[in-house]
Every structure is written in C-alpha cells, then in structure tokens.
Amino acid sequence: MTYHIVTYGCQMNVHESEKIAAILKEKGYTEEAPIERADIVVFNTCCIRENAENHAFGNIGALKQRKRENKNFLIAVGGCMAQEEGKAELIKEKFPFVDILFGTHNLGELGELIEKKRAQKKRVFSLKEERTETEDGIEPVRTGFPGAFVNIMYGCNNFCSYCIVPYVRGRERSRSAEAIVKEVEGLAQRGFKEITLLGQNVNSYRGEVDFPELLDRVASIEGDFRLRFMTSHPKDFSPALVAVMKKHKKICNLLHLPAQSGSNRILSLMNRHYTREKYLEEIALLKREIPDCEVSTDLIVGFPTETEEDFQETLSLVKEADFSSAFMFIYSPRTGTKAAKMEGQIPEEVAKDRLSRLIEAVNAQTRQKSAKYVGRTAEILCEGFDEKKGMYLGRDEYGRMGYFKSDRDPIGEYVLLHITSANGISLYGEEATNGAV
Numbered sequence: 001m002t003y004h005i006v007t008y009g010c011q012m013n014v015h016e017s018e019k020i021a022a023i024l025k026e027k028g029y030t031e032e033a034p035i036e037r038a039d040i041v042v043f044n045t046c047c048i049r050e051n052a053e054n055h056a057f058g059n060i061g062a063l064k065q066r067k068r069e070n071k072n073f074l075i076a077v078g079g080c081m082a083q084e085e086g087k088a089e090l091i092k093e094k095f096p097f098v099d100i101l102f103g104t105h106n107l108g109e110l111g112e113l114i115e116k117k118r119a120q121k122k123r124v125f126s127l128k129e130e131r132t133e134t135e136d137g138i139e140p141v142r143t144g145f146p147g148a149f150v151n152i153m154y155g156c157n158n159f160c161s162y163c164i165v166p167y168v169r170g171r172e173r174s175r176s177a178e179a180i181v182k183e184v185e186g187l188a189q190r191g192f193k194e195i196t197l198l199g200q201n202v203n204s205y206r207g208e209v210d211f212p213e214l215l216d217r218v219a220s221i222e223g224d225f226r227l228r229f230m231t232s233h234p235k236d237f238s239p240a241l242v243a244v245m246k247k248h249k250k251i252c253n254l255l256h257l258p259a260q261s262g263s264n265r266i267l268s269l270m271n272r273h274y275t276r277e278k279y280l281e282e283i284a285l286l287k288r289e290i291p292d293c294e295v296s297t298d299l300i301v302g303f304p305t306e307t308e309e310d311f312q313e314t315l316s317l318v319k320e321a322d323f324s325s326a327f328m329f330i331y332s333p334r335t336g337t338k339a340a341k342m343e344g345q346i347p348e349e350v351a352k353d354r355l356s357r358l359i360e361a362v363n364a365q366t367r368q369k370s371a372k373y374v375g376r377t378a379e380i381l382c383e384g385f386d387e388k389k390g391m392y393l394g395r396d397e398y399g400r401m402g403y404f405k406s407d408r409d410p411i412g413e414y415v416l417l418h419i420t421s422a423n424g425i426s427l428y429g430e431e432a433t434n435g436a437v
Helices: 011-026 050-059 064-069 088-094 109-121 165-169 177-189 211-219 239-247 264-269 277-291 308-321 349-371
Strands: 001-007 040-045 074-079 100-102 124-126 147-151 194-198 226-230 254-256 294-301 325-329 376-386 389-395 403-404 414-423 426-436
Touching: 001 011, 001 064, 011 040, 011 109, 011 194, 011 264, 040 050, 040 414, 040 426, 074 226, 088 100, 100 109, 109 124, 109 147, 165 376, 177 194, 177 211, 211 226, 211 239, 211 308, 239 277, 264 294, 264 308, 277 308, 294 308, 294 349, 325 349, 349 414, 376 403, 403 414
Parallel strands: 001 040, 040 074, 074 100, 100 124, 147 194, 194 226, 254 294, 294 325, 403 426
Antiparallel strands: 376 389, 376 414, 389 403, 414 426
C-alpha cells in the first residue's frame, strides 16, 4: 500500500506532514506515490488565508471520481482547516467521499482512525478542543535533508485581530527543553546540517527555561550545523536573544521578525502590542550588536480601514528597516477573528494595487542586496538539484539561494560559491577551487 500527502501552509505543517508519513508507514503504507496511484491521500490543510482553503477544497473535490471507482481508496483531511469552526460540518456535507477527518490537536491519533475506518463502512471524524500532549513520541520521516525542523512549542496566545491560529492551534504549550535538546543532538549526530526551531511564536517559549536560554543550550550542542528559528514576535524581542545570537557562530545571522504594518494605527487595530518605533529600535539594537545580521519580515496590506497614508508608512518602513526579504500578503478575512467583523473592509482592487507596489519596493531592495554578492564568495549549504536549471542549489545563512553546476554530488555539504551573477533573490556562481568546506 502506498500513500501521498498534500501539504499546505507553513513550516509547521511541513514538519507535521513528516509525522503523518511516519504514522502511515507504521500502519503498513510503504512508500510515497503520485496522488493518482496512492492507496491513501492525506490533505494537511491550512486556513491562514482563503486561497489556501480554496486550493484544498479544489484538490479534495478532484478525487471524487477516483473514490467512486475504488471504494478501498482512502481520503483523509487534517490540519488547521479541519480544526476551524464549521469546517468539519462543511467537509462532511460537501465532500461525502472523505473517509477520515482529524484536527491539529490529535494528529497522533491518525493511525487509530485509519484502523477504525478499515474496520467499518462509516466515515471517521475526530476532533479535540485542545492539545493535551506536547511530546507525541512520533519520529518524523525527515524529508528535507540536509535540513530538519524541530517543534519547540505549539499554539499561540497573542490573538492578533486578523489571525485564526489561536483558534485552530490552541493556546501555547511548550515542549520540555530536555526533549528539544535530545532531538537536536540526534539530528546533529545523523548529519543534518541546518536545524530550524519552530513555533508560532518561538520567543514566547516557556519550558524549564526561556527562549534565549533554550537557544543557547541548542547552539552549544556539538556538531557542524546551522541553527535557525522562527517565527519571532516583536513584542517578545529581547536583548538576551541578541546576546545569544551574537555568542554562537552556529546561529544564522538572519532574524525573521514579522512587522505586518508600518502604521501605528493599523498595528493597534491588529492587536500587535508594539509600535513602529519600538520595532525599529529592536532592529537597531540587533544591527548594532551584530552588524552583518539581516532581517526578513511579513507584511499585510489591505487591513480594514487602511488608508493610503497607512500604506505609505509600510512602504517607508521597508526602506528604514532595510529588509533582506519579505513575505507579503493581502489581508484575508477569517471567520471568527475580530478583524473579520470590522467596518472599513478594503476593496480588492485597492488591496491588489497596494500589494503590487509593496512587492516592487521590496524586490528593488532585494535586487540591490543580491547585486552586492557578485564577485564575492559565499558559503552555501547544498540542499538539492534543480532539474529544470540543471544546477545544484542551496542557501547561505542569509537565505539567499545560490545555483551552481558540479561534476560531483555535493548535496548535504557546505560549498564555497564564487558568485558571478545575480537575478532577484537568486545567485549564480561556480564552486571555489577548494570545493566543499
């Protein structure tokens, strides 16, 4: 029996799909197969934006005929969308051919749900209101070598007015520092070269220690690996975090710090608990202590009541903060959040125009930063091969993707790359004469 997992959304979902793969293998599904040939398809969904939900619904619906032709073919739906209020009922009604539904709080029960479905004709829908365990004991099927994700916490307590995460992921629950350190030690021993600590808000981690101390412990683990973490919330940013980043060479000099808006009025409506001024002070501290550190961010346009003046403040923040890159989105109303009920929803054409201008501004900065690489040598971690380009690829510690040709297979190695050209966020080059480092 074979399986196929369709993953939507963030790094957290990617990592949880690795756990789903482990559960499927334990239940006798031997290998991943194309969706049209798999014996079970699991959709690990996202509901952060409406587009993610629409894509999921479309792809689930496309399997209707396959299910009609083969009653033994199983379809399971899990993840954030499944946990969202009202969505289980919608899936039950609109997609009667879905066999199994599970949520974010009971992913570990998927194996039991499969067994239950195998034993009966009825569909199996199972959701829990909250997560009760942080150590699920599942050893993921790692799919991102030489990189690996490590959950340090689940859920979120921030309740930003636009965000559905606290409602579908629940309140914050931190894993034990001991378990996290043990997991990273195991990954380092197995040769993983880039480890990313994951949480909806990593710097609100509260285990036996706070996040800076946890980061210090993890960065002190022996081994030749890079260390990243995401996502950080500006309201929890601290000098202690900067001190730990400065202390350890393992920690990449790239901080992902979502700003969301440059307007204090909009930030207040978003319930972000910081001001533009505080955000810029944090970046100033970071760059004062670690001059070569870069900052990436998330930005939202078209939030309810956003004026052109508010938007201009976001554009100016892009320049002042000198972001290395940004994930940029149009505000998407999510049922159940405070912002969805706000007056002053922005027309789609206005939001699209602002997004276009924002992308142009960010890309202009990104191109300038990439151009500075030309003629220099960068150390990248080779992570794969691009079949279309016929080139190997990997990122430097700042997240820039470098492409190069090689007569050997350097995947999983650090490679010194002499940069000969740049195109947007992508770099192109040749291996330095001493090759891997």
